Amino acid sequence: MTIRELADLTGATIVTKTVDADREVKCGYACDLLSWVMARGREGMAWVTVQAHMNAVAVAVLADMSCVAAAEGVKFDEAVVQKAEEEGVALLETSKSAYEVAGLLYGAGVR
Amino acid sequence: MSGAICESYAVEAGAFGTAGEASGKIKGVLRKLGVPSALIRRVAVASYEVELNLVIHSLGGTIDLSVEPGSVVLDVADRGPGIPDLALAMQEGWSTASDEVRMLGFGAGMGLPNMKRNADEFAIQSEMGVGTRIHMRFRSPEGTGT
Numbered sequence: 001m002t003i004r005e006l007a008d009l010t011g012a013t014i015v016t017k018t019v020d021a022d023r024e025v026k027c028g029y030a031c032d033l034l035s036w037v038m039a040r041g042r043e044g045m046a047w048v049t050v051q052a053h054m055n056a057v058a059v060a061v062l063a064d065m066s067c068v069a070a071a072e073g074v075k076f077d078e079a080v081v082q083k084a085e086e087e088g089v090a091l092l093e094t095s096k097s098a099y100e101v102a103g104l105l106y107g108a109g110v111r
Numbered sequence: 112m113s114g115a116i117c118e119s120y121a122v123e124a125g126a127f128g129t130a131g132e133a134s135g136k137i138k139g140v141l142r143k144l145g146v147p148s149a150l151i152r153r154v155a156v157a158s159y160e161v162e163l164n165l166v167i168h169s170l171g172g173t174i175d176l177s178v179e180p181g182s183v184v185l186d187v188a189d190r191g192p193g194i195p196d197l198a199l200a201m202q203e204g205w206s207t208a209s210d211e212v213r214m215l216g217f218g219a220g221m222g223l224p225n226m227k228r229n230a231d232e233f234a235i236q237s238e239m240g241v242g243t244r245i246h247m248r249f250r251s252p253e254g255t256g257t
Contacts, residue, residue, distance in 0.1 A: 034163075035221030038156050039228075043148075051216040055163075058131025062138060062155045087135075 001025045001110055003067050003090045006046055009108055010101050012069055012094035015081055019090040025066045028110045030102040034059050041065060046105065048098045052076045054083060061087045071098040116144065116178040122165040127215070130166045134158040137176050137185075144178055147251060153229040154183050154249050160222040161187050161245060167212055169243070182231075185247045193239035201227070201235075 004021040007014050014021055026044030031037050032051050041063025049056060052070040057080055060068045067090035070076060076091050084091045094101060118140060120133035137158050141151045165172045172189030194200045201223050208218025227233040232248035
């Protein structure tokens with residue numbers, strides 16, 4: 001599944017403009033504790049969280065993730081979007097809960 | 112690779128906005144040097160955790176990176192305040208982080224355990240009023256070199 005397909009599936013908006021939305025999503029994870037995410041983050045991962053600050057991008061970059069999806073209507077600040085674009089990590093926003101997004105991804109075969 | 116590469120990164124206390132930058136730079140250096148990605152990943156996890164510990168808990172400090180044939184070394188030193196009970200601090204889930212910091216997703220009490228898990232050598236010394244020093248060595252898997 002690509003980031004674009006993930007956005008379509010979950011009704012999410014891709015807020016980064018310059019990051020390749022055709023990059024593959026290889027696996028998924030949902031958690032709001034950064035140390036847990038750091039310990040389990042993997043290359044190509046789609047991470048669903050309500051943490052939309054600069055450190056979420058730092059964690060995603062260090063783990064070579066594909067994208068971060070902010071759940072529950074949480075919005076990324078412009079500075080955070082800019083940082084993610086510089087680092088090549090896609091950011092998505094959705095009104096769905098992390099539970100719903102994870103369920104949709106799991107059902108579509110993203111494990 | 113031959114010879115040792117040494118770099119030093121300063122980390123300021125409370126600088127949440129730039130937290131992760133030192134770890135990003137360390138990762139970039141290792142990538143440029145052609146260090147195997149599995150090894151980079153272990154170093155990245157540990158360096159991020161230690162960087163965040165410096166930001167959250169210390170009065171500021173430095174992360175020194177050395178890349179030697181066959182291994183990567185991180186030597187970290189802060190300017191205090193020190194850890195009163197190291198055994199407790201090493202326990203998974205133990206944290207003294209404030210509620211405000213926890214709301215940002217930090218303070219899970221996983222920092223030191225995550226460092227130890229990812230490093231092949233892990234040594235920590237702390238003295239109240241003086242500071243904390245952490246030494247971590249990450250060995251390259253046999254045959255892949257650094």
